[in-house]
Amino acid sequence: MIRLAETLTIKGELDELQRCSEWVAEASGRLELPANVAFSLDLCFEEAIANIILYGLKEAPEEDRDVVIRMGVDAGVLHVVIEDRGMAFDPTAAPDHEAPSDLDQAKIGGLGILLLRKFTKAMSYERTDGRNRLALEFALAP
Amino acid sequence: MELSTEAIGEDVTMVVFNGRLDVKGAAAVDMKLSVIAGSRRRVIFNLAEVSFVASMGIRCIVTGAKTIRAKGGQAVIYGPNPDVEKVLTVSGIDTMIPIYHDLDAAVAAVSQ
Numbered sequence: 001m002i003r004l005a006e007t008l009t010i011k012g013e014l015d016e017l018q019r020c021s022e023w024v025a026e027a028s029g030r031l032e033l034p035a036n037v038a039f040s041l042d043l044c045f046e047e048a049i050a051n052i053i054l055y056g057l058k059e060a061p062e063e064d065r066d067v068v069i070r071m072g073v074d075a076g077v078l079h080v081v082i083e084d085r086g087m088a089f090d091p092t093a094a095p096d097h098e099a100p101s102d103l104d105q106a107k108i109g110g111l112g113i114l115l116l117r118k119f120t121k122a123m124s125y126e127r128t129d130g131r132n133r134l135a136l137e138f139a140l141a142p
Numbered sequence: 143m144e145l146s147t148e149a150i151g152e153d154v155t156m157v158v159f160n161g162r163l164d165v166k167g168a169a170a171v172d173m174k175l176s177v178i179a180g181s182r183r184r185v186i187f188n189l190a191e192v193s194f195v196a197s198m199g200i201r202c203i204v205t206g207a208k209t210i211r212a213k214g215g216q217a218v219i220y221g222p223n224p225d226v227e228k229v230l231t232v233s234g235i236d237t238m239i240p241i242y243h244d245l246d247a248a249v250a251a252v253s254q
Binding site: 014017018021035036039042043046047050102103111112114115118119 | 162164165166194196197198200201204207208211225229232233238239
């Protein structure tokens, strides 16, 4: 079992994204993450958690609105787990975002999931006991 | 996130973004950017001082560029740092809104 020593719990509100981003910066420092990994992490948290807050937790009752974030480094890989009790949603099963060929057709929906895919080494999802668990991996070496 | 504008020559407008173009940053500049996009035809989005961009920020830039293009104008991106540029290229935005690292080239591109 990989130890995920860094943890943060936020309320499912957009205002909390800033606290999350500040925590990511601090935790990246403690874990001595390379700058590009810290950037990818910041990006993936923003995309994954904004999605959870805007869609997954939209109708959730107050007591179920927490988002729990944990992360730790093991064998050259940064492991991140994001959990919430919102609606079931599997971003790993979402269809690929098609890059628009011109501005007139540009649609931004799905872009967040494309960024999650491109900026992580691996991504997995499971739903157990009414809880979404999204696990992300980032390679520390280039 | 802060937004300011600078005139370059007679009719090119440079929109200078400063800070994080995340959910909060995009919300902060959205209205101001729509007003600029609605009133200018040759626009350079200067991202040199942007430390972070996510999909909400991209949405904001694309919407602005669409408004400018719809009036027969031209918008380009100038000076993103390597991390920000990677997000833009992975998203395929660079094929619709060209990215320049040379200011003269950016000015020339919108002046055509």
